[in-house]
Amino acid sequence: MLNLSKQSTSKQINEQFELYSLNTLHTPRSAVILKRWLMVIGIILIAVLFLPWQQNVTGKGDISAFTPKDRPQNIQNIISGRIEKWMVKEGDLVQAGDTLLVISETKDDYFDPNLPSRLKEQLSAKQDGLTSYRLKIEALDQQIAALEQNQKFSLQKARNKVKQGFLKVTSDSTDALAEQVQFNIAQTRYDRGEDQYKNGGLVSLSELESRRLKLQETRAKLVSTQNKLAISRQELINAQIELNSINAEYAEKISKAQSDRSSALSALAAGQYELSQLNNKITNVGIRRNQYFIKAPQEGYVVRSLKAGIGEMIKEGESICTLQPFAPEMAVELYVKAMDVPLITEGREVRLQFEGWPSLVFSGWPSATVGTFGGIVKVIDRIDNSKGEYRLLIVPKIHKGEQEWPKQLRMGSGVVGWVMLNDVPVWYEIWRQLNAFPPTLKQEPEAALKTEKAK
Known part of the structure; x- marks a missing residue:
């Protein structure tokens, strides 16, 4: 449709x-x-x-x-060693401080079982050596003090000697002046007598001879006092030289003693350094021997062993087992x-x-x-x-x-x-x-x- x-x-x-x-x-x-x-x-x-x-x-x-x-942790050894004995097995509950593993030494520096006692003997010998250095330093201090005291006495003695020489020179100079006056007087009398004897016979020959003899005596005394004065002056110069040489002599002795003291102090410091090293080594050896026993840091379960067997070598800081903390x-x-x-x-x-x-x-x-x-x-x-x-x-x-x-x-x-x-x-x-x-x-x-x- x-x-x-x-x-x-x-x-x-x-x-x-x-x-x-x-x-x-x-x-x-x-x-x-x-x-x-x-x-x-x-x-x-x-x-x-x-x-x-x-x-x-x-x-x-x-x-x-x-x-x-509280998290699982790997237990590590501080030193290298050789496993000697396991004290635990996997799954064991351990307390803090329990021994997990025993190791032995692998470094030849620590093989000697009597190493701690030998180190203590070395320490005792070093301490005795340090005592000797201290006694030497004390003796040198006393020696330096004695030298300084002797220097003071010697200087005072030399100053007194110089002073005595100066006084002696002064005295001898006075004597020489007096003798010079006597000689001048004798010379004047002799000259006057000789003129009088020649010009009129006012002075007899015997008197003239007496005056000549007196002149010779005063000349001899004058020469003697002059020589004595020269000797005194030379002694004064020698005393002054000796006074100056005392300082140099004692300065040399004191310097030598101080040098010996410095050497002893240096040796003492070196000995103290070696003593400190010995103490450090003794402590390290003691701590190292305690590290032969690897212990649990806290309470927990041994979960897994990372090393096995006896005689196995372990390195420093190598993990040995795993520990799971408790609770x-x-x-x-x-x-x-x-x-x-x-x-x-x-x-x-x-x-x-x-x-x-x-x-x-x-x-x-x-x-x-x-x-x-x-x-x-x-x-x-x-x-x-x-x-x-x-x-x-x-x-x-x-x-x-x-x-x-x-x-x-x-x-x-x-x-x-x-x-x-x-x-x-x-x-x-x-x-x-x-x-x-x-x-x-x-x-x-x-x-x-x-x-x-x-x-």
Whole structure:
């Protein structure tokens, strides 16, 4: 039918003919039930879209300890040696100070079993040598003091001798002057008598001879006193020279004694240095011998021995075994992406799922989650690891009604964690996930208050 006319005949046909097959058709009951179920499910899904959903940041990590002292540590030896005896086996619980391993010496400088006693003998001999140097220094001090005292006495004696010589020269000069006067008088009398004898005989020959004899006597005395004066003057010069030579003589002796004293002081200082080295060596030998017994630094379990057998050589600072401290303060190292770090603050709640503990997780509905454990963000690292992730340290959440972490947890076990953020509708979270947007940056009131206080 091309329906070219404006008049329709379908109505007339329907009135004239009754279509029985169409009347016999009806909707099945199962379809009605399915329709109702779909409507209910749709209503429920729409209602779910408006339920609150707690945003979270997911991270993976493992179990560790909060403080470094509680983390597994490698026990290392300080000195090189040869393994002689193992005192423990793997899995043993040891106390602080318990011997783990006994080693023997490998350096020939310390082979002598009597080395400490021999070093003490050397120390005693060196101390005796130092005592001798001290006695020598005391003797030289006394010698220098005696020389200085003798110098004072000798100088005083020489000064007195010079003074005596000066007085003697003065006395001899007076005598010489007196004799010179006597000689002049005798010479005048003799000349006068000789004139008188020649001119008139007023003076007899015997008187003239007597005056000549007197003249000879006074000349002889004058010569004698002049010689005595010359000797006195020479003695005075000698006394002055001796006075000057005393200073040089005693200065030389005192300088030599002081030089000997300086040498003794230098030897004493060298001996004290060697004595200090011996004391240091004795102490080092004692400490080294104590290092033959490698001891546990703290209470813990011997987890794994890194060296085996008897007679094996170990180097300085080489790891021997691994020790897990007893009753560590457990924590979780959780790694999150760099884009999520600005959303996380210290004190944020974390839900943790430990490997080996069954759980049913609804990350956005913590109250409906089963088998997870609570934690608190304690530390946020300032630098990332090599994979561009940041580490969070999570400690147990201590709260009434909060389940404690299992005591069976072991270091290194895997953990999945969810850092809980703010509440948003489910539809918003679905929309955010579809668009790959980060969680909201809106802070909780308490977190905002902490940020303001920090600023």
